[in-house]
Amino acid sequence: MITLTGLGCRSAAYLLYVVLSTIVWMLLVTSSILTHYYTIMTPGPRARRHNGPIIHRWSTWAAKRFSIFFRCLGKAIAAFNSFWVVLTCMFQFGNFFNRCYCNSSVFWLRDKAFNVIHLEEHDIKIVRSTWIGGVCLAAVSLILYVMFVNVYIDPPLPDS
Numbered sequence: 001m002i003t004l005t006g007l008g009c010r011s012a013a014y015l016l017y018v019v020l021s022t023i024v025w026m027l028l029v030t031s032s033i034l035t036h037y038y039t040i041m042t043p044g045p046r047a048r049r050h051n052g053p054i055i056h057r058w059s060t061w062a063a064k065r066f067s068i069f070f071r072c073l074g075k076a077i078a079a080f081n082s083f084w085v086v087l088t089c090m091f092q093f094g095n096f097f098n099r100c101y102c103n104s105s106v107f108w109l110r111d112k113a114f115n116v117i118h119l120e121e122h123d124i125k126i127v128r129s130t131w132i133g134g135v136c137l138a139a140v141s142l143i144l145y146v147m148f149v150n151v152y153i154d155p156p157l158p159d160s
Helices: 009-041 057-093 106-112 121-152
Strands: none
Touching (some): 009 057
């Protein structure tokens, strides 16, 4: 039976993807909040009026600048992250992660790293059943999404 211990190349690549995705999400949500604050607090013909007192100009200026900075930074990280996902998939399907260095969790275990070379029949059954479950879950998600789009995107109009 395979005992996975530590952080290897594959798990480090996925972990980097998840961390960068979370940072992008936080930056873009913060940018959206700051943009909303700026549009409410800026006097002008197109801005919505705020019933409270007008906040100092420096806060609206800072909200505008940080909003633009966070949005640009979030999009740049997202662009890098999309490149990273494609590169990780190429490494995955090109068997780059199946080298001894990557499989033995050298990042985490250092000198105590080990590598399992032989898979037993029980391990192969577990991997196969997990793969089948993942495919079924993806198919159900796809069907539900298509049903949602067909129902809510262009609903039929009632007869007049």
